[in-house]
Amino acid sequence: MADTGQETWQTSACILCECNCGIEVQLDGRRLARIRGDKRHPASAGYTCEKALRLDHYQNGRHRLTSPLRRRADGTYEEIDWDTALDEIAERLMAVRDEHGGDKIFFYGAGGQGNHLGGLHTKALQAALGSPYFSNALAQEKTGEMWVDAKLYGGHTKGDFEHAEVVVFLGKNPWQSHSFPRARPTLRVLAKDPGRSMIVLDPRRSETAELADYHLQVRPGTDAWCLAALLAVIVQEDLCDAEFIEAHTTGTASVLDALAGVPVTEYAARCGVDEELLRSAARRIATAASVTTYEDLGVQQAPHSTLVSYLNKLLWILTGNFGRPGTMFLHSAFAALAGGSGKSGRGRRTPVTGAKIISGLVPCNSIAEEILTDHPDRFRAMWIESANPAHSLADSRAFAEALDVLDLVVVVDVALTETARRADYVLPAASQFEKWEATFFNTEFPHNAFQLRPPVLDPLPGTLPEPEIYARLLRRLGAADEGLLITLTKAAHTSRAAFGQAFFAAVGEDPALFGLAPYLLYETLGTALPEGRRATAPVWGLAQLCAMTYPDAVRRAGFPDGDALFDAIVATPSGVTFTVDDWDDVWTYVRRPDRRFTVEVPELIEKLRELGDPETSLTSDAYPLVLSAGERRSFTANTIYRDPTWRRRDAQGALRVSPADAGRLGLSTGSAARLHTERGSAHVVVEVTDMMREGHISLPNGLGVDHPDHGTVGVAPNDLTSLHHRDWLAGTPWHKHVPARLEALGPVQTLS
Secondary structure (H helix, E strand, O other): OOOOOOOEEEEOOOOOOOOEEEEEEEEOEEEEEEEEEOOOOOOOOOOOOOOHHHOOOHHHHOOOOOOOOOEEOOEEEOOOOOOHHHHHHHHHHHHHHHHHOOOHEEEEEEOOOOOHHHHHHHHHHHHHHOOEEHHHHHOOOOOHHHHOOOOHHHOOOOOOOOOOEEEEEOOOOOHHHHOOOHHHHHHHHHOOOOOOOOEOOOOOOOHHHOOOOOOOOOOOOHHHHHHHHHHHHHHOOOOOHHHHHHHEEEHHHHHHHHHHHHOOHHHHHHOOOOOHHHHHHEEEEEEOEEEEEEEEEEHHHOOOHHHHHHHHHHHHHHHOOOOOOOOOOOOOOOOOOOOOOOOOOOOOOOOOOOOOOOOOOOOOHHHHHHHOOOOOOOEOOOEOOOOOOOHHOOOHHHHHHHHOEEEEEEEEEEEEOOOHOOOEEEEEEOOOOOOEEOOOOOOOEEEEOOOOEOOOOOOOOEOOOOHHHHHHHHHHHHOOOOHHHHHHHHHHOOOHHHHHHHHHHHHHOHHHHHHHHHHHHHOOHHHHHOOOHHHHHHHHHHHHHHHOOOOHHHHHHHOOHHHHHHOOOOOOOOEEEEEEHHHHHHHHHOOOOOEEEEEOOOOHHHHOOOOOOOOOOOOOOOOOEEEEEEEEOOOOOOOOOOHHHHOOOOOOOOOOEHHHHHHHHOOOOEEEEEEEEEOEEEEEEEEEEEOOOOOEEEOOOOOOOOEOOOOOOOOOOHOOOOOEEOOOOOOEEEEOOOOEEEEEEEEOOOOO
């Protein structure tokens, strides 16, 4: 039973972004009464932003479900018991598999922010059903960058922002979106240091751009021209690091040739940035002792997104900013996200539309198209865990329509979300503070950390943690041979060594068992662990793989083997450093036999050359503005915050408009307006701000979900976005570049 006394501080983590800062929680009954940063956390070291302090809105909101739900014929729901729900779901999953094949069952989500242990068990269910197709939010954000990473060096890069002389942020506002430890303190120190510089490429004058030494305020959607011009200045003025290029790259000649021909003056005009400012920023990058860059959704959900990722990498590769303090690095990973950042898909395509699968992920913009068809290979069922794609994916109405035509939809979540309302069954999960949880966003160097956090509270009555949900279902499916389970359980109760020998012998004899590993470990090793720790058993498997993959780095962290690493992880709720490297070790993470970067990517060099073609635009007389759908603000967060009362400011999620556009349309702050796109329209309240440049408007993320007490507050951005505006290669949607029109409606209102 978890301690619910007010005097005890319990260790956990924030679940609102990929930083997953360590926090400590003080309880009042089941309330998260007080929250503070955990100073013992090896990455965040006591820092947390203001959003984490309101996590009780997630934990104890009125949205919580406490019983499995089954959809009636009239669309309403009835409560049923767990045995009935799982019996019926197992039967219907097997029916789809037997009639159409396991590959017709599509999986989405499986992890959520900071909710990654459940995703391991989803993989076991996929394996049991023979279901290879899955996706999650990364497929509408990061797959273009993943593809580029795989082509260049086969891993994921990040920067040492704390020590860099120059930091470049591309479509990134870390003041609000963080994404690296202690983001705001790091930005403050950087901005105050006259020897360091911050360069921001963003159409908005964001909070980070306000701190910047160079703000390249591009026209929306022209990031590729701006980056090409920056690189061209570096190449044409002979500012590349020739020694680094010679020692550490291959295939650079074709890239240098393409950049040598870029007309800088023309490209500066196209992107709307003063040429001298652009040239000055390029020279600052090229002459700095150390440079880091960070690209994010502002460029990854806009035109030319995969090309922009490539140009971003070239910016630090051609200037030699890798493998030293204050530069970029590759790193270890405790567990792979998606299919692993080093996998480019190996030619896999989706069964109906033939969309490219990158890192194992089906492009989100293709999912509805894979269902809304009479194609014999269409998806027939969908399993959705810890995600709300009917709200978060482009063209939400098309996705909802797709859910309605499936033979079976099962949702595992804490709330009756917009997606859950389309499901045949809804299974109520324990919250992220009611179970063992972990996060696989482990991206630091030279020390990399992992936190396995224990439950702060017992599960809410009527709910179950995902490991138990999946175990009960997999038993019904007969996923594992009973004799094998008995053998492994006996070994687990003999000794850890005996179990390890038996487990790896079984997997070696039948590699198909590897997909079931989380379930096997939960059912066998889990029964031999101390009371209350059964759900940690799959982490033992991850610890073994980590120690095998990075043996030297794990030993340097103080762990002779995977068992020692696992024991330390379970015993240290604030997190452990699982790998320790030196900067010389960074090259061991380059997944090439020659440890060089493969710079020549023909598909993207061709796209770079095509930037010189006549300019085209998505905007038109009918839709003259560019809407950025999903801006992060001080009082927006994941839609797991369904109660709008947590927002102390901007409660309605105002549409931000430039003074020039507001004047032309007769709008002022508080005005009511109607926002139109090709997919829909919405009533908005306007905020006039010089943050926006002319022609660019923005709506926040996290709004447009309903609540039992407050109804639906704000606009759901993806009621307005399109499935068809997407990257040519990765399929990532252009949420940040939606053609739009705005009409004034009437008198001024008062903004709260």
